[in-house]
Amino acid sequence: MTEILDTVDTAFRLDIALIHYPVINKKQELIGSAVTNLDLHDIARAGKTFGVGTYWVVTPYEQQQELAANIAGHWTEGYGGTVNPDRAEALSIIQIRANLEQVIAEISEKGGRVPLVVATSAGQLCKRTSYETLRSTLQEGRSVLLLLGTAWGLAPEVTELADATLPPIKGPGAYNHLSVRSAASICLDRLCGEREDRG
Amino acid sequence: MTEILDTVDTAFRLDIALIHYPVINKKQELIGSAVTNLDLHDIARAGKTFGVGTYWVVTPYEQQQELAANIAGHWTEGYGGTVNPDRAEALSIIQIRANLEQVIAEISEKGGRVPLVVATSAGQLCKRTSYETLRSTLQEGRSVLLLLGTAWGLAPEVTELADATLPPIKGPGAYNHLSVRSAASICLDRLCGEREDRG
Numbered sequence: 001m002t003e004i005l006d007t008v009d010t011a012f013r014l015d016i017a018l019i020h021y022p023v024i025n026k027k028q029e030l031i032g033s034a035v036t037n038l039d040l041h042d043i044a045r046a047g048k049t050f051g052v053g054t055y056w057v058v059t060p061y062e063q064q065q066e067l068a069a070n071i072a073g074h075w076t077e078g079y080g081g082t083v084n085p086d087r088a089e090a091l092s093i094i095q096i097r098a099n100l101e102q103v104i105a106e107i108s109e110k111g112g113r114v115p116l117v118v119a120t121s122a123g124q125l126c127k128r129t130s131y132e133t134l135r136s137t138l139q140e141g142r143s144v145l146l147l148l149g150t151a152w153g154l155a156p157e158v159t160e161l162a163d164a165t166l167p168p169i170k171g172p173g174a175y176n177h178l179s180v181r182s183a184a185s186i187c188l189d190r191l192c193g194e195r196e197d198r199g
Numbered sequence: 200m201t202e203i204l205d206t207v208d209t210a211f212r213l214d215i216a217l218i219h220y221p222v223i224n225k226k227q228e229l230i231g232s233a234v235t236n237l238d239l240h241d242i243a244r245a246g247k248t249f250g251v252g253t254y255w256v257v258t259p260y261e262q263q264q265e266l267a268a269n270i271a272g273h274w275t276e277g278y279g280g281t282v283n284p285d286r287a288e289a290l291s292i293i294q295i296r297a298n299l300e301q302v303i304a305e306i307s308e309k310g311g312r313v314p315l316v317v318a319t320s321a322g323q324l325c326k327r328t329s330y331e332t333l334r335s336t337l338q339e340g341r342s343v344l345l346l347l348g349t350a351w352g353l354a355p356e357v358t359e360l361a362d363a364t365l366p367p368i369k370g371p372g373a374y375n376h377l378s379v380r381s382a383a384s385i386c387l388d389r390l391c392g393e394r395e396d397r398g
Binding site: 012038041042045046048049051087089169178179181185186190193194 | 248285288371376391
């Protein structure tokens with residue numbers, strides 16, 4: 001088991017960051033959003049499944065940082081982890097930081113190189129790349145940090161900071177209001193999902 | 200807008216059913232699970248995004264049926280729908296039924312033919328099909344009912360009833376504990392997601 005996980009660690013160098021500030025609301029105003037239990041659990045489980053190194057939870061609010069740390073701690077160090085080791089394994093990839101700059105600095109320091117920072121959005125953005133291109137980039141061993149926005153999405157100042165952006169996830173119709181948990185899961189499957197069974 | 204949605208309705212005939220009984224627990228014992236708010240919201244939003252006709256919530260427990268109806272009603276007919284019409288549109292695809300047989304009977308009656316019933320699982324099952332094959336089946340206009348299990352997954356009596364099963368969703372490692380919300384989102388993207396931007 002350890003051997004398999006070590007192989008995964010060296011094969012992919014993908015981190016994800018869930019941004020709680022700065023994001024936008026329905027009126028496109030700059031806001032900070034609240035940490036939610038389900039975002040931590042679902043995205044950590046998807047992250048662990050698809051080989052993500054660290055799931056960074058980014059919020060500048062100290063009480064929200066404490067809340068996130070308490071939730072993750074319950075499942076990794078507390079009672080939850082003893083009754084549900086699968087959940088402990090997933091939530092152990094969570095790290096909480098105050099801002100994106102700090103996340104990028106830490107990844108750069110650890111990996112010896114600044115990661116490629118890639119923003120996601122339900123809308124059309126500049127500096128567009130494709131899922132296939134980014135999948136190849138990851139397979140080549142390049143360190144990538146994928147940014148996910150809570151509320152109505154990442155603030156423009158975050159997407160402007162990114163090196164590249166992924167196209168919106170779409171179905172056959174005009175409706176396009178996925179939860180960030182669904183969007184994260186789909187992005188990770190497109191980038192890192194096993195394909196041998198896909199026909 | 201109406202025109203686009205009508206086209207979608209005729210192009211795909213995909214329904215999904217979230218099964219709360221019979222499912223299994225961690226010890227592989229037959230159980231009934233509780234309806235959750237987040238399963239209703241996240242899977243309805245993903246369903247609406249990917250052109251699903253009806254999202255069937257299947258539970259034999261009357262109090263759970265009432266709970267599900269109250270949640271969906273709040274967002275489709277109650278106050279929630281007036282402040283968040285996007286959510287109303289998503290949750291309007293929910294129908295609550297006591298068992299799978301009833302769901303299959305209603306789809307058959309409405310569509311004039313029994314749907315192809317396809318089970319999902321995190322494990323290996325018989326009657327395996329691939330995502331690509333099922334995607335083609337849908338594009339040919341065949342009516343399909345996709346079954347999703349809560350708790351630790353669908354009971355054997357449900358998967359045995361299915362015409363076909365999809366392979367488990369996997370990442371590069373051995374960990375495989377996605378939430379049913381994540382699994383549903385990824386399945387729908389693989390079956391109905393727009394691909395023009397995928398490289």
